[in-house]
Amino acid sequence: MVLGEQQTAHDVADTGPDATTAVSVDGPFTSRQLFRIDKALGAADQETGFTFSIYVGALAEPTRATAAGLHSQLTDPGESVLIAISPEQRILEIVTGEHAAHRLPDRACALAALSMTAAFGGGDLAGGVVTGLQMLSNQARSH
Amino acid sequence: MTITQTVLVYVVIPAAIAGVLALFVFGAGARRAPRYRPGRPFAFAPVWFVSATAKNQANTDHVALPAGEERPALPAGASAAPAAAQPATKKGGARGTW
Numbered sequence: 001m002v003l004g005e006q007q008t009a010h011d012v013a014d015t016g017p018d019a020t021t022a023v024s025v026d027g028p029f030t031s032r033q034l035f036r037i038d039k040a041l042g043a044a045d046q047e048t049g050f051t052f053s054i055y056v057g058a059l060a061e062p063t064r065a066t067a068a069g070l071h072s073q074l075t076d077p078g079e080s081v082l083i084a085i086s087p088e089q090r091i092l093e094i095v096t097g098e099h100a101a102h103r104l105p106d107r108a109c110a111l112a113a114l115s116m117t118a119a120f121g122g123g124d125l126a127g128g129v130v131t132g133l134q135m136l137s138n139q140a141r142s143h
Numbered sequence: 144m145t146i147t148q149t150v151l152v153y154v155v156i157p158a159a160i161a162g163v164l165a166l167f168v169f170g171a172g173a174r175r176a177p178r179y180r181p182g183r184p185f186a187f188a189p190v191w192f193v194s195a196t197a198k199n200q201a202n203t204d205h206v207a208l209p210a211g212e213e214r215p216a217l218p219a220g221a222s223a224a225p226a227a228a229q230p231a232t233k234k235g236g237a238r239g240t241w
Contacts, residue, residue, distance in 0.1 A: 026176075026187065026188065027187055027188055027189075027190035028178070028179050028185070028187040028190070029190070030176055037192075038192075038194065038195055041192070041193065041194035041195075042194040042195065044194075045194045051193060051194075052193070052194065053191065053192070053193045054190075054191070054192055054193075055189070055190070055191040056187075056189065056190050056191075057187075057188070057189020057190065057191070058185075058189065063238075064238065067236075068234050070191070071234065072232075074193075077232060077234075078232060081236075087179050087181075087185040088184065088185040090181070090240055090241050091238065091239075091240055092238060092239040092240070092241070093236065093237075093238050094236040094237045094238070094239075095234050095235075095236040096234060096235040096236045097232070097234065098232050098233045098234070100235075101233070101234070101235030101236075104235070105235070106235050106236065106237055109235065109236050109237035110237040110239075112237070113237040113238065113239035114239060116239065117239040117240065117241040118241070120181070120241045121181055121241040122181075123178070123179055123180050123181055125179050
């Protein structure tokens with residue numbers, strides 16, 4: 001990947017290659033999309049002071065607890081926001097830390113989730129991620 | 144016009160034009176990288192990233208494992224299981240489906 005050095009990829013959720021389906025070694029994003037996401041992540045981090053993180057992959061049931069577990073593994077969970085997307089299950093989970101939740105109320109997250117799922121429904125993963133990051137960042141900034 | 148000329152003008156030339164158009168339409172699609180389509184299986188490796196410029200870079204000792212140390216492998220089926228050992232803090236957020 002072109003931007004390989006710019007992203008911290010963990011295989012935490014990797015269940016190992018599935019025997020029945022050939023799993024692509026690449027992520028679902030092209031390098032151009034990765035660049036856009038990285039720019040949006042950087043802007044969101046800078047504007048809000050939080051650490052935004054994107055996970056795209058399968059989430060074990062219950063998905064909410066799994067996403068919360070991933071969120072807890074971040075460096076500073078209290079100041080972090082995790083956007084976990086499972087395209088296979090068609091589930092999106094936004095997890096905010098204790099301090100981040102003060103400036104990002106659940107209603108604002110729900111609004112961002114709504115607009116993200118609208119983009120995902122059209123097959124636009126990267127566009128939805130970028131839109132969601134911008135919405136969350138704007139919301140946190142205005143508080 | 145001879146039969147050869149007729150065939151050349153009315154069959155071979157239109158066929159060549161149609162072939163070029165088909166190449167434009169389907170050739171571009173074949174070259175494109177696989178992408179996610181709703182409802183189709185998602186055959187990509189899971190990715191998880193943070194911003195390159197994030198303050199995480201200052202805490203790389205926390206993110207990266209110390210040299211020589213290996214994180215125990217997850218048991219099969221327990222994909223990204225909730226971390227039970229982590230202290231439970233209050234978390235907010237939202238969920239969505241599509």
